[in-house]
Amino acid sequence: MENIAYAFADGVAIAKRNVIKIRRVPEILVSVLISPIMFVLLFAYVFGSSIEIPGGSYREFLISGTFAMTITFGATLTGAGLADDMQKGIIDRFRSLPMSRSAVVFGRTASDVIYNVLSLVIMALTGLVVGWRIHNGLTSALAGFALLLLFAYAFSWIMAYVGLMVPSVEVINNVSFMVIFPLTFISNAFVPAENLPTPLRIFAEWNPVSAVTQASRELFGNIPPGTPEPTAWPLQNAALYTLIWVALIIAIFAPLAVRRYKRVGVRN
């Protein structure tokens, strides 16, 4: 019991350090907040203006996809933060201290939730300005945001693991772009999965990004009326499927990241 309390205190100390950094390095915060605004505006006006959905608003359809894409990319910060700490020798410092071996990764993934909360808030506000509305009430909208945050939290564990594997921050940015870009585009984030060619459609239907998009879309009430029911099980049970992925990712990647942290070697 005492060990868990210590580990928790260590994790809090690390998270606090990361939060101080958010305040001290406004550049990161600005880029974390500017790009979501940009995405919402670009997608709303570029695609949203030219594509018509009978009886619905493509702009409203898009917003959940934009949320999902942005917070998935947000996980990159977790990996970049750890890679940066490793590059600068701070991880070595922590590893020489008699602190909990899981605190650094737990503290990091926890503090990065703040970035995602902020970017969701700013995207929601921008969305409201350009005409996005929630139609199912505040409670279910909050549930939608919670689901998005949970998904982002799980995803940041993957990036924590990757961040401790790569030699530099630049690499993590490239890796995450190569993985996250296709993952968010081969999904129902911007187009209905049903319209995709078969192999891509199957991928999109089972893609967790599609599920979290679909679930939040339903919870916000942004499914255009007259849209046929999804045929694939993951999209029919989008919230449940998302939660399964969240549990699975954390169950696999949290131990992997902690193990990696314990073994990460010196650089020279």
Place this chain on the structure above:
Amino acid sequence: MNPTNTSSTRSTDNNNIIEARGLVKKYGDVVALDGLDLTVPKGTILALLGPNGAGKTTAVSILTTLLEPDSGTATVAGADVIHAPDEVRRNIGLSGQFAAVDEHLTGFENLDLFGRLYRLGRTRSRARARELLDRFDLTDAAHRPVKTYSGGMRRRLDLAGALVAEAPVLFLDEPTTGLDPRSRTELWAVIRDLVSQGGTLLLTTQYMEEADQLADDIVVIDHGHEIAHGTADELKTTVGGERIEISLQSDLLMNDARRILSRFSVGDLHVEGRTLTAPISGGAQTLTDVLRSLDAEDIALRDVGLRRPTLDDVFLSLTGHMAENELEDTSDSELESVGEAR
């Protein structure tokens, strides 16, 4: 190990705070450590001296539990680095080659963070941070982000970080690399002060002068194993007496100068740029003779001097010798040259 010990990870009868036997570490084909032994008695400073890539950082990483050796054993403060790493961590302070403090935090926040992670508790951790900032002359900068600090200030803060828990064993990995001479001298004073209060210190350095200034005992390593061991004086004695050093005005008469100097030299001549160094015996008289001979051939000098051997000379004669004269070499370099011949 003493058979009367009740615990396998403790050896309290032993006065050696750090003991390593036969440490081996390979990175792929590169052998970073090749059977290194180290012994550091309580309250002493050991300098691990060697060029870049000699295995210094790898040795420190193993002793501070950051890295597991491929083979060999080591205990720090009586605890085994492989089997009781947590106990080792409670007894050590580490300051790395790359000043591992967070540049976005203030000096105070950095030290307070380390204090919390050493589990000193809020009050003690803060008091300790203030105390250390004061001691390292950083009080004025205490609440500024570290990124505004000079290189010397960062190193002092990094060193302070290693002292937060008042751990009995300190590891400093190249504490002054990259510092200007003034900051270096300041840091030396701090380190001396630390150990005078009873701590045990293992320090790595590329600077002979640093080892000379600080260490009770010096282990010279190259290619991951010990090539010499002793006090600074002992090492200097192995290299012999005084050195004469002459700098020529021009390169033109370099060969003549070489010829003359080798007549008086009792060992190998060392040439760097226009400066020639040679070990001699006979002191001032020999110096006079050398100058006369040089003058007789109209060799103009820019500078001349007589000096005691430095650890640079020690290192040069230990490693330079092996690199240059493969015929008289030790088995290790023979293996290397055989490898190259294949």
